[in-house]
Amino acid sequence: MKVIETGSYGGPDVLALADREEPVPGPGEVVVRVRAATVNPVDLATRAGAFAAVLSPPFVLGWDLAGEVDGTRVAGMVPWFATDRGAYAEAVAVDREWVAPVPDGVAAVLAATVPLAGLTARQALATLPEGGSLLVTGASGAVGGFAVQLAAQAGAEVYAVASAGDEEWVAGLGAAHVLGRDALSGRLPVVDAVLDAAPAGPELISAVRDGGSFVAVTDPTTPVAERGVRVAKVSVTPDAAALGELLDAVAAGRLRTRVAATFPLADAAAAHRRLAAGGVRGKLVLVP
Structure with missing residues (x-):
C-alpha cells in the first residue's frame, strides 16, 4: 500500500x-x-x-x-x-x-x-464549569471553532477571538462576542474561564477572574496557577x-x-x- x-x-x-x-x-x-x-x-x-x-x-x-x-x-x-x-x-x-x-x-x-479537533474541544470543555463566560482563542480554527459551538450550546456566554475576515463565520458558530486578534494585546474582558486553543500563551491567565479556570492545549503555553485560578492542559x-x-x-x-x-x-x-x-x-x- x-x-x-x-x-x-x-x-x-x-x-x-x-x-x-x-x-x-x-x-x-x-x-x-x-x-x-x-x-x-x-x-x-x-x-x-x-x-x-x-x-x-x-x-x-x-x-x-x-x-x-x-x-x-x-x-x-x-x-x-x-x-x-x-x-x-x-x-x-x-x-x-x-x-x-x-x-x-x-x-x-x-x-x-x-x-x-472535536474531541479536543469537548474534552477541554469537560474540565470547565458549565455556563458563565468563556474566552476562546483561535475560534477561526478547528479546535476553537468546535469549542465555541459546544460551549454556546451548553449555555456559556462565549467571547471568541477570530482571525481577520473570519468574524462572520465565528459569529455564526454562536459566539456572543467576536474579538479580533489584536484584542489579545489590549484590554480583554474578565471572564470565568479561558480555553487557549490558538494558543496565545500563559499571559492570558490575566483575563480570568479570581477563582476561575484556564485550559491550555500545549505544555509551553500552560500558565502557572495564580489567584485561585484552576489550570489544566487537555491531552486528547x-x-x-x-x-x-x-x-x-x-x-x-x-x-x-x-x-x-x-x-x-x-x-x-x-x-x-x-x-x-x-x-x-x-x-x-x-x-x-
Whole structure:
C-alpha cells in the first residue's frame, strides 16, 4: 500500500510517497481503508523535529481519518504519540474504540475534520464549569471553532477571538462576542474561564477572574496557577461514543466544520506548505 513517509526531520520535502506492507489487525483492531486524512499543525511540528528527543524517523504522520471498515463508513482519531501508525496512508489498523460510524450525508473529507479537533474541544470543555463566560482563542480554527459551538450550546456566554475576515463565520458558530486578534494585546474582558486553543500563551491567565479556570492545549503555553485560578492542559484521547455524538451533530446541522482544500495523498508536502503559509480557513485534507 502507499503511505507518506517522513524519512528524516526537516521541511515538507522530507515527506515522500513510499510502499509499505498492508496492515494486519491485532486483537480488538480493524483495518480502515482510508478515504480522507487531515493535516494538522501537530503534523508540521512533528515533521520539523519538535519531538526529536522521543521520536526517530522514518514514520507515517496523521491523527485524523475517515474511511471504511468492511463497507461501513467510519471516522476516527489515531493517538499518534502512543502508536507507530499514522493516517497518511491508504490503510491503517486501529483499535475499534478509536473509530465511530459516519452518518449518511456526511462526506469522508468532512468527517475527517471532526475527530482530533472535536474531541479536543469537548474534552477541554469537560474540565470547565458549565455556563458563565468563556474566552476562546483561535475560534477561526478547528479546535476553537468546535469549542465555541459546544460551549454556546451548553449555555456559556462565549467571547471568541477570530482571525481577520473570519468574524462572520465565528459569529455564526454562536459566539456572543467576536474579538479580533489584536484584542489579545489590549484590554480583554474578565471572564470565568479561558480555553487557549490558538494558543496565545500563559499571559492570558490575566483575563480570568479570581477563582476561575484556564485550559491550555500545549505544555509551553500552560500558565502557572495564580489567584485561585484552576489550570489544566487537555491531552486528547480517543472516545468512540463522544465522537459518534459529534458526527451525529454535524449530520444534523448542529455543529459546523469546514474543509479549505483537498490534496492527493502524494501531494502531502504541498499541503504542509499551504498550512505553514497561514491564512487557511478550514482543514486541509489528504485523499488517498
